[in-house]
Amino acid sequence: xxxxxxxxxxxxxxxxxxxxxxxxxxxxxxxxxxxxxxxxxxxxxxxxxxxxxxxxxxxxxxxxxxxxxxxxxxxxxxxxxxxxxxxxxxxxxxxxxxxxxxxxxxxxxxxxxxxxxxxxxxxxxxxxxxxxxxxxxxxxxxxxxxxxxxxxxxxxxxxxxxxxxxxxxxxxxxxxxxxxxxxxxxxxxxxxxxxxxxxxxxxxxxxxxxxxxxxxxxxxxxxxxxxxxxxxxxxxxxxxxxxxxxxxx
Numbered sequence: 001x002x003x004x005x006x007x008x009x010x011x012x013x014x015x016x017x018x019x020x021x022x023x024x025x026x027x028x029x030x031x032x033x034x035x036x037x038x039x040x041x042x043x044x045x046x047x048x049x050x051x052x053x054x055x056x057x058x059x060x061x062x063x064x065x066x067x068x069x070x071x072x073x074x075x076x077x078x079x080x081x082x083x084x085x086x087x088x089x090x091x092x093x094x095x096x097x098x099x100x101x102x103x104x105x106x107x108x109x110x111x112x113x114x115x116x117x118x119x120x121x122x123x124x125x126x127x128x129x130x131x132x133x134x135x136x137x138x139x140x141x142x143x144x145x146x147x148x149x150x151x152x153x154x155x156x157x158x159x160x161x162x163x164x165x166x167x168x169x170x171x172x173x174x175x176x177x178x179x180x181x182x183x184x185x186x187x188x189x190x191x192x193x194x195x196x197x198x199x200x201x202x203x204x205x206x207x208x209x210x211x212x213x214x215x216x217x218x219x220x221x222x223x224x225x226x227x228x229x230x231x232x233x234x235x236x237x238x239x240x241x242x243x244x245x246x247x248x249x
Contacts, residue, residue: 102232108228120170130176138199157235161228
């Protein structure tokens with residue numbers, strides 16, 4: 001009996017020792033195993049922008065994505081978050097990028113009237129840029145400066161089209177506040193004087209610009225068949241609508 005008892009005690013001691021040695025490994029394995037309640041984490045990641053310049057999917061932006069991590073209550077696992085890029089101007093989205101996909105879009109044929117419309121778009125964008133830059137100097141809101149930057153991106157797109165179709169760029173060698181088209185010059189001078197009265201007046205002048213641009217883009221796109229010009233006009237229309245909203249329209 002005594003011999004058997006000694007064997008039983010020894011066997012029990014061996015099992016206990018084995019369990020103690022294995023305990024850290026088991027704890028580690030549990031920390032790596034998926035648990036029923038994964039702990040979410042937040043991260044900032046790059047996402048596609050929404051802008052022409054203003055939220056139309058052509059600008060790069062920062063986004064917040066939610067991680068769905070693997071792990072139990074004691075450990076956090078890594079997961080892939082997804083986000084949507086968006087900038088804000090007075091609570092409204094805008095973007096400042098030029099990634100319109102224009103390089104992959106074929107050109108077409110423009111009538112003489114459509115060529116004139118396209119060239120005129122360049123000075124229209126300059127009018128908006130110069131006017132908003134002037135208003136930004138006195139405004140406390142960053143909206144004018146930010147949308148002025150967006151207008152520069154719009155102009156870049158128009159210039160790409162002018163070059164593609166071999167048309168003269170009326171915005172070349174531009175001097176701030178000076179325009180080749182007398183009608184655009186008169187509009188700029190009038191709106192600059194009106195907007196100088198107050199911040200509210202500046203917003204009203206900006207709305208006038210954006211509303212006129214929307215009408216111009218709608219008219220110019222009416223009988224258009226050139227895919228690349230259609231693409232840019234569509235982006236500019238979307239951006240202009242967002243600018244109008246940002247200015248309180």
